[in-house]
Amino acid sequence: xxxxxxxxxxxxxxxxxxxxxxxxxxxxxxxxxxxxxxxxxxxxxxxxxxxxxxxxxxxxxxxxxxxxxxxxxxxxxxxxxxxxxxxxxxxxxxxxxxxxxxxxxxxxxxxxxxxxxxxxxxxxxxxxxxxxxxxxxxxxxxxxxxxxxxxxxxxxxxxxxxxxxxxxxxxxxxxxxxxxxxxxxxxxxxxxxxxxxxxxxxxxxxxxxxxxxxxxxxxxxxxxxxxxxxxxxxxxxxxxxxxxxxxxxxxxxxxxxxxxxxxxxxxxxxxxxxxxxxxxxxxxxxxxxxxxxxxxxxxxxxxxxxxxxxxxxxxxxxxxxxxxxxxxxxxxxxxxxxxxxxxxxxxxxxxxxxxxxxxxxxxxxxxxxxxxxxxxxxxxxxxxxxxxxxxxxxxxxxxxxxxxxxxxxxxxxxxxxxxxxxxxxxxxxxxxxxxxxxxxxxxxxxxxxxxxxxxxxxxxxxxxxxxxxxxxxxxxxxxxxxxx
Numbered sequence: 001x002x003x004x005x006x007x008x009x010x011x012x013x014x015x016x017x018x019x020x021x022x023x024x025x026x027x028x029x030x031x032x033x034x035x036x037x038x039x040x041x042x043x044x045x046x047x048x049x050x051x052x053x054x055x056x057x058x059x060x061x062x063x064x065x066x067x068x069x070x071x072x073x074x075x076x077x078x079x080x081x082x083x084x085x086x087x088x089x090x091x092x093x094x095x096x097x098x099x100x101x102x103x104x105x106x107x108x109x110x111x112x113x114x115x116x117x118x119x120x121x122x123x124x125x126x127x128x129x130x131x132x133x134x135x136x137x138x139x140x141x142x143x144x145x146x147x148x149x150x151x152x153x154x155x156x157x158x159x160x161x162x163x164x165x166x167x168x169x170x171x172x173x174x175x176x177x178x179x180x181x182x183x184x185x186x187x188x189x190x191x192x193x194x195x196x197x198x199x200x201x202x203x204x205x206x207x208x209x210x211x212x213x214x215x216x217x218x219x220x221x222x223x224x225x226x227x228x229x230x231x232x233x234x235x236x237x238x239x240x241x242x243x244x245x246x247x248x249x250x251x252x253x254x255x256x257x258x259x260x261x262x263x264x265x266x267x268x269x270x271x272x273x274x275x276x277x278x279x280x281x282x283x284x285x286x287x288x289x290x291x292x293x294x295x296x297x298x299x300x301x302x303x304x305x306x307x308x309x310x311x312x313x314x315x316x317x318x319x320x321x322x323x324x325x326x327x328x329x330x331x332x333x334x335x336x337x338x339x340x341x342x343x344x345x346x347x348x349x350x351x352x353x354x355x356x357x358x359x360x361x362x363x364x365x366x367x368x369x370x371x372x373x374x375x376x377x378x379x380x381x382x383x384x385x386x387x388x389x390x391x392x393x394x395x396x397x398x399x400x401x402x403x404x405x406x407x408x409x410x411x412x413x414x415x416x417x418x419x420x421x422x423x424x425x426x427x428x429x430x431x432x433x434x435x436x437x438x439x440x441x442x443x444x445x446x447x448x449x450x451x452x453x454x455x456x457x458x459x460x461x462x463x464x465x466x467x468x469x470x471x472x473x474x475x476x477x478x479x480x481x482x483x484x
Contacts, residue, residue: 024053029065030085030092032246033074034279036458040076043277046138047097048084054104060112062086067126068100072135079120083246090238091245096138104129154193154217156224157270160235162187162313163286164306165262173227174263179290181302185309187235191224192270193217201450203271203441221271223263232316240320242281249280250325250357251317252457255310257332258299258365258397260289272329272444276454285313287337296404303336310341311348318345318355325357327457331443332397335364335410339371343378356385358457362443363390363411365401368418371410380422388424388456388463390449391417392432394439417479424463425479426452427472448482 029048035041050065057064062084070082085091111125163186165177173190195204195218204220206212215222230238243251254272256265269284287306289299317326330338338359345352364371379387392398393414402409408416413429428449432442442449448468455461463469469480 023055024051025056026051027061028087029062030087030095030245031065031069031073031098032083032085032092032279033069033077033081034083034246035077035081036455041277042074042077042081043279044074045092045279046073046095047087047092049097049099051099051101052104053101055106055109057102057104057109060109060116063116064102064104064112064126064129065100067120067123067130068102068133068135069098071127071130072100072133073098073137085246088241088245090241096140098138099136101134102129103132154195154222155274156191156193157274158189158281159192159266159270159273160187160189160230160239160281160283161262161266161286162235162283162309163262163288164309165286165288172225173266174223174225174261176227177262177286177288179261179288179292179302181288181305185232185312186229187232188227188229189238190227190266192266193222193224194270194274195219195221198274200275201445201447203268203444205267221267223266236316236320239281239283239317240324243324244321246279248321248324249278250327251280251320252276252278252282252327252329253285253313253317254282255285255287255328255330255334255338256289257330257334257363258289258296258303259292260286262286265289268331268444275444275450276457278327278457283313283317285310285334285337287334289333299333303333304340306337307340307344310337311344314341314345315349315352318352320355324355326355327358327360328356329360329362329443329453330364331362332411332440333365335361335366335371339366339374339379343374346378346381351381351383353379353381353385354383357460359385359387360443360453360456361387361389361410363392363395363398363440364409365398366410367405367407368410368412368416369407371418372420375420375423384422386424386456386460386462387422388426389418390426390428390443392428392439392442394429394432394434395442396438397440419474419477419479421477426463426469427479427481429481430484431482452482 027050031048032045034043066084115123115126163177166180166182168178170176239251254269265284265286273282288302391411391413398409398411410418413427417425417427431448432439452466455466463480472479472481
């Protein structure tokens with residue numbers, strides 16, 4: 001299953017199901033329990049089959065169900081960590097089903113209405129109804145009947161995509177989009193499998209050292225064969241429903257870097273969503289990188305031409321609905337695509353970045369001076385979100401890029417780390433040395449960085465509140481580094 005015993009969770013509410021008597025109506029709901037407090041990490045979505053024995057509850061159904069779910073199903077959670085929503089199959093239609101029975105009278109409903117204006121500790125009648133309710137937790141899913149116990153070896157992550165790659169016409173998702181550019185955006189949805197023995201902060205892939213040539217969902221993070229093309233309107237509708245459900249979890253967008261195929265970018269995006277336990281939908285923006293070690297110059301040119309479509313996607317994501325936040329993570333050369341696209345969006349619609357909650361620049365392969373100019377004149381604003389830079393002087397591809405361009409990269413750490421007002425610069429040099437690797441994908445492959453990213457995305461903590469960081473005072477300003 002998933003980080004913190006889980007899978008992504010959901011609950012929903014619809015009209016009564018069947019001909020129950022007026023005094024015993026049945027409803028379907030979506031419920032979610034979510035906590036990121038240390039020692040109480042929990043994320044679970046379920047369907048709820050609720051039987052209401054009493055007068056029609058009307059608008060009191062959700063408050064009563066929420067209190068009873070917390071009391072009977074997830075008593076370890078706090079009041080604001082339990083949410084109930086009307087049934088939506090996109091939110092929780094594939095999740096396991098819990099059961100709940102509420103018994104109450106008309107006088108109970110009259111007493112509860114004024115209680116809702118008070119805090120959870122001052123709602124005696126609502127608390128009594130919840131305590132007297134009966135519940136049956138969802139039955140844990142097991143392997144299909146008649147199959148070996150190990151039949152279910154992996155979980156699936158739904159992933160949305162927006163790509164400037166030209167469609168190939170292939171039927172398999174991994175081959176559906178190549179490295180040729182398209183002037184039109186293609187949208188859709190794919191599924192990515194996460195192996196049952198997945199290790200946190202690890203993108204399990206085939207290894208020639210282990211004589212593995214093809215991906216196997218039992219052992220690797222694998223892109224499923226099928227994909228579903230969506231119109232821009234349908235994609236927006238799906239994202240709005242998922243990102244705006246429950247407590248408006250928001251949407252996570254990932255922009256990959258140099259030498260990534262469509263399949264590789266989707267696998268990394270799904271691994272991030274899974275390991276971060278992100279409760280909302282995730283979208284990968286896949287620009288037409290060649291996926292070839294020799295194609296650096298071609299990739300640079302393609303990154304330079306993807307900014308307009310990036311701006312279009314950001315425009316859609318930042319207007320999904322009131323108070324729906326957007327979290328953006330860009331890696332390597334993808335930071336050029338993100339920052340140029342965001343700058344264009346702000347030229348077209350000043351203040352659009354109010355919807356952005358966090359912007360993460362991971363190992364960015366972009367010149368420090370280029371970024372500084374863009375930051376000062378195009379990105380930095382009164383409504384700017386929190387920007388976080390992860391940098392390292394152990395990053396070999398960035399060292400090569402520095403040599404090729406004759407200018408320090410924004411992702412360089414140590415003495416060359418970039419310090420700008422409003423940018424949280426974090427030096428990962430002390431923890432990112434890989435003896436047999438490139439030390440470039442540490443944002444998703446290093447447990448300390450993933451832990452820090454988890455606290456940033458899910459709890460919005462400032463650097464001085466995140467336990468694995470310590471402040472470094474520099475004559476140019478302060479920055480943070482990981483404790484060795």
